[in-house]
Amino acid sequence: MTDKKTRRRFLEAAGVAGVAALAGCSGNGGGSTETESGGDGTAEDTETESGGESSRLSWHAGGTGGTYYPLSNEFKTIVEENTDFSLSVQSTGASVENVGSLADGSADFALIQNDIAFFAKNGTGIETFQGNAIENIRGVATLYPETITVVTLQGTGIETLSDLSGATINTGDLGSGTQVNANQILEAVGITDFTEQNAGFSQASEQLANGDIDAAFVVGGWPVGAIEDLATTNDIHIVPIEGENRQAVKDAASWFADDTIPANTYSGVSEAVNTVAVQAMIATNAGVSADTVETVTAAIFDNVDDLSIKTDFISADSAQDGMSIELHEGASAYFGA
Missing domain, CATH: 3.40.190.10 (Periplasmic binding protein-like II)
Incomplete structure (x- = not known):
């Protein structure tokens, strides 16, 4: 066996173990406590909205040299200017890693690929997710090719x-x-x-x-x-x-x-x-409240004219094109899906 194949099998085995652990704790999201990511990347209790107090949400992006990270920071600006929420945008290894963060609640929102979302939700497609469906992952909107x-x-x-x-x-x-x-x-x-x-x-x-x-x-x-x-x-x-x-x-x-x-x-x-x-998409987890998801979704898609990245593609009209998983109820409420 070549070194490349040996290394890949080791990585796949490690990925399966990690996602299996996440899947075991993800459940279906029903009745779960909403969580957010702290500045050190660990999960903390989300500050609930009461008396107009804002909540801090964790948004996992991708590497700083790609599109996910700068686009996520534009979303951060829009959300913070139009809601009482603040977003903590984190650089990550992107799609597969972000699925894990959504599964364990350390991310409230994340950018992922539509194919990876489908594989994760259905426990299929790639070795990492085979038999280890991430049941609490939910779709918000698709963005651009x-x-x-x-x-x-x-x-x-x-x-x-x-x-x-x-x-x-x-x-x-x-x-x-x-x-x-x-x-x-x-x-x-x-x-x-x-x-x-x-x-x-x-x-x-x-x-x-x-x-x-x-x-x-x-x-x-x-x-x-x-x-x-x-x-x-x-x-x-x-x-x-x-x-x-x-x-x-x-x-x-x-x-x-x-x-x-x-x-x-x-x-x-x-x-x-x-x-x-x-296709790139925004995803969340079932534990995030419907009001939160609807408010964040509305802020972004009511203000797409404020974006400077991928402006030819991102719109409310196309936000369900290529959606590969079940919508979060908050996103469904916004888009009328």
């Missing part, structure tokens, strides 16, 4: 996905939706011989610039800040996912849809690049 970007530097000889065979590839943070998607894609196109590295988008860009890796998978709405930064100092190449490879990816996982990175999104990339995408 999360583009799969495979980035390398010009001169590496990596022009297609097939050229990744034998390469050193950063597949994203451990426990992230990026890592899940990267491995799904590589398996779908038959790439089994590669060395896997795991780090967030910003570190992956540094690894590329330093020659420590050959390519990196990045999942997020374009433009991704870490790739923009890399392209200002290096000649980058975006590896397309198209033709037979694109069809193989979509056949292997129904969550993937056709997407295109427009020309000139990144410096030096003058032509549009075909790829695939999943």
Whole structure:
């Protein structure tokens, strides 16, 4: 067995154990006490609203080099300007890690991918969730397509996905939706011989610039800040996912849809690049009160004009497109779903 396969099996086993523990305590959320995350990331009792006092809510995002983190901070500003709530936005490993935080109540809200949400809620799809359904996870709203970007530097000889065979590839943070998607894609196109590295988008860009890796998978709405930064100092190449490879990816996982990175999104990339995408969404847990979820949801979607990120996609009209799990009753009340 290769070192990569041994390491992956160890990580999958660790993930299963962790999620199993979370699933055991998640239940269905009925009658649970609302919790929030303190500044140190530990769960604390939520300050209940009474006499106009505000409550502090924990919002788990993603790595600072992606889209989740800056977008979450824009949500924070909107919510705090339009409600009595304050939001504590935390940088995390993103989707899979955020599911765990929702399950144990250390996060009140989180950004995750719609495919990961479905896998978690139904105990299927990926090894981490097999037989370990996270029953208390609930949907709030979908946001925008999360583009799969495979980035390398010009001169590496990596022009297609097939050229990744034998390469050193950063597949994203451990426990992230990026890592899940990267491995799904590589398996779908038959790439089994590669060395896997795991780090967030910003570190992956540094690894590329330093020659420590050959390519990196990045999942997020374009433009991704870490790739923009890399392209200002290096000649980058975006590896397309198209033709037979694109069809193989979509056949292997129904969550993937056709997407295109427009020309000139990144410096030096003058032509549009075909790829695939999943969908970003806001999730919560069943223990958060309906009033809280409805108030936060209304604040965001009544004020989308105040956003500067993904403004072409985020709207109340499209907020249930691709919703893959049961809606929280507070979100249902807002959207009339």
